[in-house]
Amino acid sequence: MIRRLFVVMAALLLPLILALVAAIAVLLPRQGGLAPFRVPMTGSIPASSPALIEHGRYLATVGNCAGCHTAPDGESLAGGRAFNTRYGVVYSSNITPDPEHGIGDWSSEEFRHAMRHGISRNGVLSPAFPYTSFRRLDDGDLDALLAWLRSRPPSTAARRPPVYAFPANLPGAMIAWRLIYLRRAPEMHWSDAHVARGAYLVEGIGHCAVCHGSRGTFASQSTGPQLWGARNAGWFAPALHGTALARFADGDLARYLKGGAPDAIASYGLMANVIAGNLQYLTDDDAGAIEAYLRLLPAPPAEPEPPMRVRANDESLALGRKVYAERCADCHGERGEGVAGKYPPLQGSSAIAAPDPVNLVKLVALGAIAPSTPTHPMPYTMPPFAHSLSARDIAGVVNFLRAQENRDAVPVSEEDVGVMGGVE
Missing domain, CATH: 1.10.760.10 (Cytochrome c-like domain)
Incomplete structure (x- = not known):
C-alpha cells in the first residue's frame, strides 16, 4: 500500500519538478545566470582621496542616498526608513561604515555587486532598491560612492527586516521575482556624448524610472527608458519625453531641475523635495545633459479610443x-x-x-x-x-x-x- 502511494505521488510530482527545473533553466540565464548569486566576500578597498570622496558626495547627492537611507529623526544613512509597497513594508538599510550593522567591512567588489545585482551578504534585496538603475554605474563611480560612504559617521542602528505580504513572504519569493521579471540591462548607445551623459544620469544614479516609470505585476519595471508617468506615493510623476516637455523652452528644463522657475513654473509635491535636496546641486553641464536626453525620448503610442466616454456634467x-x-x-x-x-x-x-x-x-x-x-x-x-x-x-x-x-x-x-x- 505504501509503495503504491509512493508511486502515485512520484507520478504526480515528477512532471511538476521537471517543469520547474525547465523553467529555471530558461529563466536563470535571462537575469544573469548564477553570477549574481555569488556574492564576493573578499576583495580590495580602493585608496581614498579628497577628490574621490568629493565625487562620491556629488553622486550621493544627485542619487538621494540620504533621502532613502535616513529614517525620520534618525541618524544619517543609518537606514530604517519604511517604504510601503504593493507587497509589504520594506526598510532601507544601514549604509554607514559601521562594520557590524553597516557596510564598513565591505570590499569594493561586494559593494559593486550589491549595487548592480541587488544581492548582498544579507540576501536578495527587494525590487524597492533600484539596483536595476544602479547596475549602469561604472566602477569608478561606484568606488567614489563607497569612498564617500566610508567617510561618514558610523551608526550601530540594526537592520530592520522587511514585513512582506503574501506571496512575497513565501520562501524564495525574491529569487522567484528575479527569475520571472529581472532581465539584463539593454545597452544604450548615443553618438552624442552630451546626450549619453544625460542617459547615464537619468537611467543610472538618478533612477528617475522609479517614480516616473510605471510598474507591472509585482513591481516589475520596464527594461527600457519608458518614462511615461506613474502614480507614486499619492502623487502622479508626470511623463518625461520630448512631447510632454515641449512647454519648456530650450534650456528651461535644466533651469527647472536646478531649482529655477522658468515662466513661473516651479516644482511642487514630491518633486520639490527632490529638487531642494538633490537636483539643484547638479552641475550646469549635467542638468543640460539630462534635458538633452529627455527631449529625445519618444512619447507612448496612442491609446485606443474607449468604447464609452464619461464626461463631467x-x-x-x-x-x-x-x-x-x-x-x-x-x-x-x-x-x-x-x-x-x-x-x-x-x-x-x-x-x-x-x-x-x-x-x-x-x-x-x-x-x-x-x-x-x-x-x-x-x-x-x-x-x-x-x-x-x-x-x-x-x-x-x-x-x-x-x-x-x-x-x-x-x-x-x-x-x-x-x-x-x-x-x-
Missing part, C-alpha cells in the same frame, strides 16, 4: 467655472495665462493635462510651496483651499480646468477628492 463644469473666477483668476488670469515671473500659466500644465488628476486635486486642496534655491530664492506659494472649498467645489474646479485641456478628461467626483486630496 454641465452642473459640475458650471460650478468649477464659478469657483475659478472667484478663487483662481486673480493670480492665474481669466484665461489661465498667468503672470510672468509670478504665477504660472495653466495652459499645458502637467497637473491639468495628465491622465491622472491626483496632482491637481492635491494642489487645489493643499496648495504648493516651491523650494527656495539660489536660482529662485523667494518662490511664490499657492495657498490651500481645503479649509474654504467643499469637496464638491474642488471637484468642480478640477473638472473645469481639465475640460479646458481635454473635453473628454475623466471627471472627478466628491468621493475622488476625499481619496486623492489627503497626504500619504
Whole structure:
C-alpha cells in the first residue's frame, strides 16, 4: 500500500519538478545566470582621496542616498526608513561604515555587486532598491560612492527586516521575482556624448524610472527608458519625453531641475523635495545633459479610443467655472495665462493635462510651496483651499480646468477628492 502511494505521488510530482527545473533553466540565464548569486566576500578597498570622496558626495547627492537611507529623526544613512509597497513594508538599510550593522567591512567588489545585482551578504534585496538603475554605474563611480560612504559617521542602528505580504513572504519569493521579471540591462548607445551623459544620469544614479516609470505585476519595471508617468506615493510623476516637455523652452528644463522657475513654473509635491535636496546641486553641464536626453525620448503610442466616454456634467463644469473666477483668476488670469515671473500659466500644465488628476486635486486642496534655491530664492506659494472649498467645489474646479485641456478628461467626483486630496 505504501509503495503504491509512493508511486502515485512520484507520478504526480515528477512532471511538476521537471517543469520547474525547465523553467529555471530558461529563466536563470535571462537575469544573469548564477553570477549574481555569488556574492564576493573578499576583495580590495580602493585608496581614498579628497577628490574621490568629493565625487562620491556629488553622486550621493544627485542619487538621494540620504533621502532613502535616513529614517525620520534618525541618524544619517543609518537606514530604517519604511517604504510601503504593493507587497509589504520594506526598510532601507544601514549604509554607514559601521562594520557590524553597516557596510564598513565591505570590499569594493561586494559593494559593486550589491549595487548592480541587488544581492548582498544579507540576501536578495527587494525590487524597492533600484539596483536595476544602479547596475549602469561604472566602477569608478561606484568606488567614489563607497569612498564617500566610508567617510561618514558610523551608526550601530540594526537592520530592520522587511514585513512582506503574501506571496512575497513565501520562501524564495525574491529569487522567484528575479527569475520571472529581472532581465539584463539593454545597452544604450548615443553618438552624442552630451546626450549619453544625460542617459547615464537619468537611467543610472538618478533612477528617475522609479517614480516616473510605471510598474507591472509585482513591481516589475520596464527594461527600457519608458518614462511615461506613474502614480507614486499619492502623487502622479508626470511623463518625461520630448512631447510632454515641449512647454519648456530650450534650456528651461535644466533651469527647472536646478531649482529655477522658468515662466513661473516651479516644482511642487514630491518633486520639490527632490529638487531642494538633490537636483539643484547638479552641475550646469549635467542638468543640460539630462534635458538633452529627455527631449529625445519618444512619447507612448496612442491609446485606443474607449468604447464609452464619461464626461463631467454641465452642473459640475458650471460650478468649477464659478469657483475659478472667484478663487483662481486673480493670480492665474481669466484665461489661465498667468503672470510672468509670478504665477504660472495653466495652459499645458502637467497637473491639468495628465491622465491622472491626483496632482491637481492635491494642489487645489493643499496648495504648493516651491523650494527656495539660489536660482529662485523667494518662490511664490499657492495657498490651500481645503479649509474654504467643499469637496464638491474642488471637484468642480478640477473638472473645469481639465475640460479646458481635454473635453473628454475623466471627471472627478466628491468621493475622488476625499481619496486623492489627503497626504500619504
